[in-house]
Amino acid sequence: MARMSDRSPESTAPHRAGFACFVGRPNAGKSTLTNALVGTKVAITSNRPQTTRHTVRGIVHRPDAQLVLVDTPGLHKPRTLLGERLNDVVRTTWAEVDVIGFCLPADQKLGPGDKFIAKELAGIKKTPKIAIITKTDLVESKAVGEQLIAVHRLAEELGFEWAEIVPVSAVGDSQVQLLADLIAPLLPESPPLYPEGDLTDEPEMVMVAELIREAALEGVRDELPHSIAVVVEEMIPRENRPADRPLLDIHANVYIERPSQKGIIIGPKGSRLKEVGMKSRKHIEALLGTPVFLDLHVKVAKDWQRDPKQLRKLGF
Ligand SMILES: Nc1nc2c(ncn2[C@@H]2O[C@H](COP(=O)(O)OP(=O)(O)OP(=O)(O)O)[C@@H](O)[C@H]2O)c(=O)[nH]1
Structure with a gap:
């Protein structure tokens, strides 16, 4: 009533x-x-x-x-x-x-x-x-x-x-x-908790890492089901670029658990890693709205899933 x-x-x-x-x-x-x-x-x-x-x-x-x-x-x-x-x-x-x-x-x-x-x-x-x-x-x-x-x-x-x-x-x-x-x-009565326009409060670096991980898993999930972790080490705007042509340098490490997995990720003559880089770069550029130079390195972090120290380092 x-x-x-x-x-x-x-x-x-x-x-x-x-x-x-x-x-x-x-x-x-x-x-x-x-x-x-x-x-x-x-x-x-x-x-x-x-x-x-x-x-x-x-x-x-x-x-x-x-x-x-x-x-x-x-x-x-x-x-x-x-x-x-x-x-x-x-x-x-x-x-x-x-x-x-x-x-x-x-x-x-x-x-x-x-x-x-x-x-x-x-x-x-x-x-x-x-x-x-x-x-x-x-x-x-x-x-x-x-x-x-x-x-x-x-x-x-x-x-x-x-x-x-x-x-x-x-x-x-x-x-x-x-x-x-x-x-x-x-939901409880409350004013908005985040400013309009915010889609996520996940730090950009974590989202970028996830996009790389997704691209790295593409096609090799059977061989490397849960063994890949990605850490973005730094994201810095390239110096001395014209204002209308900015470039963001992103350095990221792709971690695997065993040296034998390196070949799977990198592919013959580095072809697969190149493709992973190209694919994820496109998504990252769409996410951040700026051209990106993506530098990917593959590293072995032995048995990272079982090691508390490594897990912390990799953000878990
Ligand atoms: N046809 C159809 N497929 C869907 C739908 N929603 C999700 N899928 C597919 O189902 C699969 C799993 O979807 P996700 O959204 O990744 O599932 P999730 O529950 O988040 O999975 P985890 O991250 O593994 O927990 C993907 O291949 C999706 O494309 C839907 O509404 N219709």
């Missing part, structure tokens, strides 16, 4: 702002959904699991709300120190956000991985949880319906309720906007 006397819901509704994160098993479509919501490429996607190593935030600016998306790596059975650290990052993130979106691909039956995550979610009582059925473009609507029921039951069995269940397709741009509409009212 109160609403009836309002001049318009838009003008009187309080502004809301807060954090949301998408969780789900590897390859569930979290990064792609983040990109679709934010409208620009900020998180790194791949068709291989566990590419999202760093917490990347995309920011959705709306007149009524500001939604800060925290993209976390998938929770998985830890086999290495890196795996354990990643799981800790995920849990800490979950406890801090205002809304959790649980991504479940429409084209796959619920499995032990989903149940494992759902059980963890059940333990986080206060935070509203939205179930997001992703990749709906891959299946018929009947299968989406069946997945909706299965997902509803999953929460029921674990003694909690979803704040919403929403089917989306990030690739087909279906219901992505609706998802933002459903998340917005769940």
